[in-house]
Amino acid sequence: MPAAEVNHIFKSYADKAVVSDLSFSVARGEIFGLIGPNGAGKTTTIRMMMDIIKPDSGDVTILDEKLSEASKNKLGYLPEERGLYRKLTVIDSIVYLASLKGMDRKSATEKANELLNQTSMLPDKRKKIEELSRGMGQIIQFLVTIIHDPELVILDEPFSGLDPVNTELVKRMFVDLRNQGKAVILSTHRMNEVEELCDRILMINNGRTVLYGNLAEIKSRHRSSSVILDFEGELGEVPGVIDKRTHKGGVELVLDGNTTPQQILERLVSTGIVINRFEVATPSLNEIFLKEVGKKT
């Protein structure tokens, strides 16, 4: 059974459709990317999954049931914009919010100390939240999201405001969660992070599905018929190449529909040039997104 299942949800505000007929499921043990530009409807979708707002129609199943008080304890949620009690200490904030997830104070305190130690923030545990830097506050929020060992973690723009060191730290934690068999939903407009981490994606625009499925398959489907070449020597006409585009890192050779990259490589070797890099060109998610949105408009 999937960790989360969303069926045909709709949401409008003042007659403006924000989410239209979205359906998707998230499996246990995967990082699922919910991606799209700002205003695409990602946060609204997440809020409906979290039962913070109700969909106009459609339904959401979380961990095999409608969201209930009991199932809320198995969820971890990091909202897009973050806040904690500014006057509370780090440890008190974590323990209080963990206790709302069903943990007793003793185990919440122990786990909080363990996580703070892992993130090198143990010395800061008696500091008030308002004394922390923004990045440190973000880490504390992330710890609050995962302290109760949730089965499903939903993270809305988790990397915003994080420095590169903390970004890597958080990424490692995502991967750990996946390796533990947890389902992770990562909502972001930063496509490069998704490409690096996600197994499957739902790409939305204007509240509608643009692309949905396995990331590798999607990228494979959108693989362009061109190769990137970095070389030394004189490159003449190569049979099967219909266009050459010079880029900063080399030359992109656009192939005709009947020639494979393997054939081109063999032909290039036979010309006698020195090949430093040969790469089958795959479009970035961003390029795929632009292409798909362009198709639909």
Place this chain on the structure above:
Amino acid sequence: MNKTLLIFRHEFLHTIKRKGFSIMTLIVPVLALLGIGVFQLVSTISEPPVIEITTIGYVDEAGGFDQYTTQGNIELLRFNTPDDATAALINGDVSEYFVIPPDYMSTGVINRYTLEKQLETPPVIATVIKNFLTSNLLSEKVPPETVYRIEAPLKLVITRLTETGAVAPEQGGYGNVIIPAIFSLLLALSLMLSSTYLVQGLGEEKESRLIEILLSSVSVRQLLVGKVLGLGTAGLVQVVVWLVSLPLLLNLASSAFGGFIGTIQIPANFVILGIVYFILGYLLFAALSAGIGAISPNAREGQQLSMIYTMLVFFPLWFSSLLFIFPNSPIWVVLTIFPVTAPIAAMLRLGVSDIAVWELAVSIAVLGLSIIGILLLTIKVFRIYLLMYGKRPKFGEIIRSLRSG
């Protein structure tokens, strides 16, 4: 632990740790009593006031008014004509003068002349002139003791009896009003302060989006009930501290200063009703504040909106002078039953007179039902306006939201 209890515990501890709350709870009652004590002390050690002899002129055109020219610290100086009296007034020899006209016995008219602009004759002067006229009219007709008793015929001493005819343990008087009055003022300030805490807290949770994290763990009902009960219990702690400390402080102040403080007493039914109204008042204002916090886009706007009902708390205090004259008038009955003014109005009235049992029953029932009703409405609108960060909904929109569920 139940999640409502967790929120309750958090809100309770958060509230009682606030500096403002501690000041209200611990320092204000002490300051109030110290204030009375200092007043008492200053009155006791001050030099007795220097009695200034004032001279008032008079012209007796009726005849027979020439005795009793010393009335307390006021001397009456006779002039033969109004012109002489006017000249003395202008010279400053007399502060004013009056003329007893020839037809005084038939008309009772006395003409008074002064250099000052006055609304009416000061009561002291009126009493002096009245006593002067009375004394002279009765002179040689009745003994001087009788003249004195006619001038000061009574000194009322009130004793309240019970229905069995025994002397009631709780007597009336201003000493009875002091504690309820102080308590009402503190309650009003405390309600205003607690409303501010709740509206501010909810506003901050909305602004910082912490509310989303909370609602990913608990339901709206758990969140609001926990908050309201947390604040209500903090209020109970406050009232218990006051009720325990006030008799103690009163005893201390009474033995130290005596005088008026010694006459201060706590009305018998005040303790129980005080606690009931205090808790209900807290819960009502907490529920109202939660509603305002729900529909306000931020803490600042929430506080502005909450002024509407926090100002109403002080309404009975503004009109408390009328209470001493008409404690059971319809307006006070209405104020005792109207939920927002009920806690303060009931407290004040308890010090002045008895409140009918039916009034108290209706008042408490209306308060209780209002708390439940407002809380249910708040829970209903909370989710709708939870994520409305930048815009305050119009009244019509709220009504439509409630209707559409």
